[in-house]
Each structure stands twice: as C-alpha cells, then as structure tokens.
Amino acid sequence: MSLAMYYFLTISAIYILMSWALYLPYRVAHLHFLTVANMLISGYLAGYLVQSLGFAFALALVAGFVAGGLVGYIVSLFIGDAPTFTVVIVGFTFIYISRTAVENIKAVGATMGMFGLPMVAGTPNMHRLTILILVYALIVVVGFLIYRFEHSRVGRAASVVFVDKDLATSMGVDIKKLGRLVQTFSSLIAGGCGVIYGFIYRSYHLDFFTFHLVGIFMTVIFVGGYTTMWGSLLAAPALYGLSLILPPAVASWRIVIYGAILIAVLVLKPEGFITRRLAYTLETTLSRWRKR
Amino acid sequence: MQVFIAQVINGLSLGSIYVLLATGFNLLLLVAMIIHFAYPQVVVFSMYIAWVVLRYTGNSIVLAVLAAILSSVLLNVISAPLFQKIMKNREEVDINTTMVMSLGIGMIITDILSHGFNKGLPIAFPPKLVGETPILRVGLISLMGGQVASLAVGVIAVSGIFLLLYKTRPGRAFRAIAEDPNGARLVGIPLLRTGLESYALSGILGGLIAVLLAMLLGYSSPGLGEQVAHKVLAVSIIAGLGNLAGGLVVGLALGIMEALVQGYISGSWSNAIAFVVMLLVILFRPRGLFGIKL
Numbered sequence: 376m377s378l379a380m381y382y383f384l385t386i387s388a389i390y391i392l393m394s395w396a397l398y399l400p401y402r403v404a405h406l407h408f409l410t411v412a413n414m415l416i417s418g419y420l421a422g423y424l425v426q427s428l429g430f431a432f433a434l435a436l437v438a439g440f441v442a443g444g445l446v447g448y449i450v451s452l453f454i455g456d457a458p459t460f461t462v463v464i465v466g467f468t469f470i471y472i473s474r475t476a477v478e479n480i481k482a483v484g485a486t487m488g489m490f491g492l493p494m495v496a497g498t499p500n501m502h503r504l505t506i507l508i509l510v511y512a513l514i515v516v517v518g519f520l521i522y523r524f525e526h527s528r529v530g531r532a533a534s535v536v537f538v539d540k541d542l543a544t545s546m547g548v549d550i551k552k553l554g555r556l557v558q559t560f561s562s563l564i565a566g567g568c569g570v571i572y573g574f575i576y577r578s579y580h581l582d583f584f585t586f587h588l589v590g591i592f593m594t595v596i597f598v599g600g601y602t603t604m605w606g607s608l609l610a611a612p613a614l615y616g617l618s619l620i621l622p623p624a625v626a627s628w629r630i631v632i633y634g635a636i637l638i639a640v641l642v643l644k645p646e647g648f649i650t651r652r653l654a655y656t657l658e659t660t661l662s663r664w665r666k667r
Numbered sequence: 668m669q670v671f672i673a674q675v676i677n678g679l680s681l682g683s684i685y686v687l688l689a690t691g692f693n694l695l696l697l698v699a700m701i702i703h704f705a706y707p708q709v710v711v712f713s714m715y716i717a718w719v720v721l722r723y724t725g726n727s728i729v730l731a732v733l734a735a736i737l738s739s740v741l742l743n744v745i746s747a748p749l750f751q752k753i754m755k756n757r758e759e760v761d762i763n764t765t766m767v768m769s770l771g772i773g774m775i776i777t778d779i780l781s782h783g784f785n786k787g788l789p790i791a792f793p794p795k796l797v798g799e800t801p802i803l804r805v806g807l808i809s810l811m812g813g814q815v816a817s818l819a820v821g822v823i824a825v826s827g828i829f830l831l832l833y834k835t836r837p838g839r840a841f842r843a844i845a846e847d848p849n850g851a852r853l854v855g856i857p858l859l860r861t862g863l864e865s866y867a868l869s870g871i872l873g874g875l876i877a878v879l880l881a882m883l884l885g886y887s888s889p890g891l892g893e894q895v896a897h898k899v900l901a902v903s904i905i906a907g908l909g910n911l912a913g914g915l916v917v918g919l920a921l922g923i924m925e926a927l928v929q930g931y932i933s934g935s936w937s938n939a940i941a942f943v944v945m946l947l948v949i950l951f952r953p954r955g956l957f958g959i960k961l
Contacts, residue, residue, distance in 0.1 A: 404763060406763070406766075406767070450950075453950040453951070453953070454950065454953065457953040458953065458954075459762075459763045459766070460702055460762070460763075460766065460900070460904065460908065461904055461949060461953045463766065463900075464897070464900050464901055464904050464949060465946065465949055465950065467897045467900075468897070468901065468942050468945060468946045468949070469946070471894075471897065471939070471942045472939050472942050472943060472946065475936065475939035475942070476939060479936055479939075586777075586893050587774075589770075590770065590771075590774040593767065593770060593771075594771075597767060627782065628778065628782060630774050630775070630777070630778035631774075631775050631778045631779060631782075633774065634771045634772070634773075634774035634775035634778070635771075635775065637767075637768075637771040637774070638749060638768060638771045638772065638775075641753060641764065641767065641768050641771070642749055642752050642753065642768075645753070645764070
C-alpha cells in the first residue's frame with residue numbers, strides 16, 4: 376500500500392471517529408469541542424508514556440482512553456445540561472488551556488513537539504498495518520455502540536432532548552445524566568483518537584490540534600448529516616479526499632473550501648446529505664431485501 | 668505599585684475593546700437572534716483592510732478608518748441573508764445553527780487572512796497610527812495614544828449604544844424585538860429592516876474596534892480573531908448572554924485581570940491563567956453572573 380493511501384485511510388478513519396465523537400453529544404444539542412482538547416491531552420500523555428517512560432503502545436492507548444474519559448466525565452459534571460453555547464465555550468477554553476500547558480512543558484517537547492515516536496510493530500509496514508487494523512476495528516466497535524445507542528430507549532430520549540428539553544423533562548428524561556453519558560463517551564473516543572493520530576505520524580505537534588481541526592470535524596458532521604451516524608462515514612473520506620485530489624495551489628485553500636461547503640449545506644440542505652428519513656428508507660429497503 | 672497601576676491602565680484599555688466587542692456581539696444576539704461567533708474575525712479582517720489602505724495611501728488614517736468601517740459593515744450585511752435563510756429553513760429562531768454558520772464564516776475569514784495577506788505572517792501597523800512616544804510617562808507608567816483612544820472611544824461608543832437603545836425609537840424597536848419578536852411584528856416593527864440595521868450598527872462598531880485594536884496592539888495576525896472570539900463569547904457568557912451592562916463590567920474586569928496576570932507572571936502561562944479563571948466562572952455559573960437577557 377502506498378504511503379498516500381495509508382494516510383488517506385487512517386486520517387479518514389480518525390475524521391470519522393472524531394465526527395462521531397461530536398455527533399453523539401450533538402444528539403442532545405451539545406457541540407462538544409472538548410473532544411479536540413481530549414485528543415491533545417491523551418495524545419501527549421501517550422507520547423510521553425511511550426517515549427520517556429518506555430511504556431508499551433497498547434498500555435499508552437488504554438491510558439489515552441482513560442484520560443479522555445476521565446476529563447470528559449469531570450467536565451460533564453458541570454456542563455451535562457448546560458446550554459449549547461456554554462458547552463462550546465468550555466470546549467474552546469480547554470483547547471486553549473491544554474495548548475498553553477503543552478507549550479510550557481518541556482517534558483513533552485513544548486513548542487517543538489515530540490518526534491521519532493517508536494513504531495507500534497517491528498517494521499514500518501507492520502506499523503502501518505497495525506495502525507490501520509486498530510483504527511478500523513475501533514470504527515466497527517464505536518459504530519456498533521452508537522448504532523445500538525440510537526436504537527435504544529436512551530437514544531430516543533436523546534432525540535427528544537434535541538427537539539424540546541422541556542418536553543423531555545416532563546417525559547421523565549434525566550437531561551443531566553444523559554448529557555454526562557454522551558459527553559463522557561465522546562471524550563473517551565477522542566482520547567483514543569488522539570493517541571492513534573500521533574502514532575500515525577509518529578510525532579505530536581501543537582499544529583496537529585488547532586481550531587482548524589474543530590472546523591474540519593464540524594464540516595464533516597454537518598455536511599454528512601447531523602441526524603444520523605451514517606453521514607460522517609461518507610463525508611469524512613469525501614472531504615479529506617477532496618483536499619488530496621485538488622491541485623496543490625487550490626488544496627492549500629481547503630479550509631476556505633470546507634467553510635464554503637459547510638455554509639452552502641447549512642443554507643441549502645440544512646440536515647446534511649444523509650438525513651434521518653433517507654437513512655430510515657435505506658434501512659427498511661435493506662431489511663426487505665434481506666427477507667426476500 | 669507602579670507595575671500595578673501600569674497594568675491596570677493597560678487592562679482598562681484592553682477591557683474597553685472587549686466591552687465594545689461584547690456590545691456588538693450582544694446587539695446581534697438580541698436583535699438579529701444570532702450568535703455571531705465570527706464577529707471578532709470580521710473585526711480582524713477589517714484590521715487587515717485598514718493595513719492595506721494604510722500601505723497604499725501613504726498612511727492615510729482617515730481613509731483607513733473609513734475602509735475598516737466599510738469592510739466590517741459590508742461583511743456583516745452580506746452575511747445577514749445567510750443567517751435569515753437558516754432561520755427561515757427551520758421556521759424558528761435557531762441560535763445553535765447560526766453559531767455553526769458563524770463558525771464556518773470564521774473559518775473562511777481566518778484562512779483567507781492566512782493565505783491572502785502578507786503571506787500569512789503577522790502584520791505591523793505604522794507608528795503614525797500606533798503612536799511613537801507615550802503621551803504621559805511617570806516611572807514605569809506610560810500612557811500611549813492607543814490606550815487613551817480605546818478608552819475614550821469605548822466609553823463614547825458604549826454610552827452611545829445605551830442611549831440609542833434606551834432613549835430613541837429605533838432603540839425601542841431593537842429592544843422590542845429582543846423581548847418578543849412576534850409582539851414586535853404585531854405592533855408594526857419591521858423585523859427584517861430592524862435586523863439589518865442591527866447588522867449595520869454592529870458593523871460600524873466592528874470597524875471602529877478594528878482601528879482601536881490596531882492602535883492598541885500595533886499588529887494583527889490571522890489567528891487573532893479566533894483568540895478574541897473566544898474571549899468575547901466568554902465575556903458574554905460570564906456576564907449573561909445578551910446582558911449589555913453585565914458585558915461592560917465583565918469585559919473591563921477580564922481586561923484588567925489579564926493585564927495583571929501578564930504583569931506578574933512570566934511566560935505564556937498568563938493566557939492560560941486568564942482562561943482558567945474564565946472556565947471556573949463558566950463551569951460554576953453557566954448562566955452568567957448577571958443573568959441571561961434573551
């Protein structure tokens with residue numbers, strides 16, 4: 376497999392996972408940008424554990440997941456039922472704080488970053504294959520869990536919260552508890568993604584975790600469709616692939632292109648390309664076809 | 668003591684910029700019902716336009732101010748139909764989607780500034796605008812022209828907006844829409860025109876802020892908008908969204924706190940400390956210190 380294809384497959388997978396990490400809290404109308412800070416915190420933690428303390432990658436990955444989940448849970452205690460704009464500002468604040476902290480901590484390379492992280496398997500090819508298998512296995516597991524969530528009572532409760540919080544409360548939905556659940560799970564996913572993201576490049580740098588990343592994930596989720604989990608599966612490779620097939624002079628403007636696509640979709644197709652109705656039609660058609 | 672006084676003066680001038688930005692932001696929130704997260708990016712874009720005009724007109728400050736105001740008004744008014752279309756699509760006021768749209772606009776502006784101006788490098792404003800020598804110097808305390816101007820314009824502009832909102836007919840229309848859009852429509856207030864007026868007004872304010880920020884900082888960079896955007900939204904949330912008086916108090920307090928932290932703590936930790944304080948307030952009082960006025 377060529378290096379370009381490897382990067383396309385792995386980064387697209389990270390985009391899918393991260394947009395799911397945003398999608399899940401958005402089911403209760405929370406734009407949980409804390410996930411990008413979770414990526415940064417868990418990524419640097421794993422990098423430090425592996426490079427400086429000699430931990431095995433698997434252990435560092437687990438630490439990354441735990442750190443992500445823990446930060447997400449603690450923050451969710453305060454903003455589990457906060458308004459969307461408060462959740463947004465808390466997320467952005469965490470990105471700033473964690474970036475500033477990393478900038479000033481020499482043990483994780485400060486502004487220089489961490490380079491030359493060890494391979495997760497013996498040879499470069501094995502390293503790439505392992506990362507690829509790991510990230511797609513994660514997509515299957517996370518996708519399955521989100522699918523089950525969506526088809527459960529809790530998922531339906533989340534849909535009610537999105538439409539009308541007062542109605543959800545009067546129906547007995549514990550909004551705060553639900554908010555905590557989805558926020559913690561999304562931070563957990565983001566923590567793991569942060570670890571893998573760095574090991575794809577075998578380095579960590581603050582430039583990996585900028586506000587552009589927030590913009591990209593947001594574009595993926597809103598262009599793909601924020602009402603179902605399937606939109607991100609299509610939009611992530613399409614949008615990332617777009618920047619690869621464009622001529623370099625145009626591709627350098629990819630954020631402008633993403634922003635323009637995001638605005639166009641919000642105006643012309645407010646629910647994104649894969650709407651809930653479309654997903655339902657596809658699901659029923661598929662089940663009918665299976666019965667035949 | 669001199670350091671303290673100097674930093675309080677710095678903080679007041681920086682805080683007055685936050686107050687102006689929060690006022691423009693809250694005006695759009697109250698009247699047009701949008702969270703215009705990209706408003707500070709619009710301001711930074713206007714700073715760049717002012718810089719271009721200064722470069723090509725031999726540092727004509729009058730033309731630069733006019734260009735900054737014009738660009739800010741244009742950007743605001745051009746974005747208005749997009750926000751209106753989103754509201755129409757959803758047949759309701761949907762603040763969250765307007766925020767996403769605004770983040771998209773912010774992404775575009777920041778990237779255009781990164782690629783289209785000065786090869787993405789920070790820009791420096793000429794000493795003619797920034798001021799070469801302090802107006803007043805007593806020991807460590809020095810007062811620059813930009814600081815005096817930002818404080819003076821800040822006081823005048825915020826007083827002007829308060830007067831407009833509470834003592835004039837258009838102001839009453841603005842407040843009526845903020846209070847009850849349907850009721851306002853029933854009594855004959857044109858929602859669309861009044862909304863557009865609020866975009867234009869915050870645009871004028873944005874242009875002025877751009878010039879003041881240029882005078883105060885002496886430079887600009889593509890990432891400045893994002894940083895300021897975050898602080899302005901934080902000021903508005905800490906004060907209570909839509910609360911103009913609260914924004915005044917919190918904006919000044921944040922400016923002073925930031926300046927004091929910068930004065931006494933070295934390194935880039937100062938920014939983080941300001942953010943931590945902001946975070947604590949947001950976490951413990953998510954609806955703001957002075958209450959939401961929406």
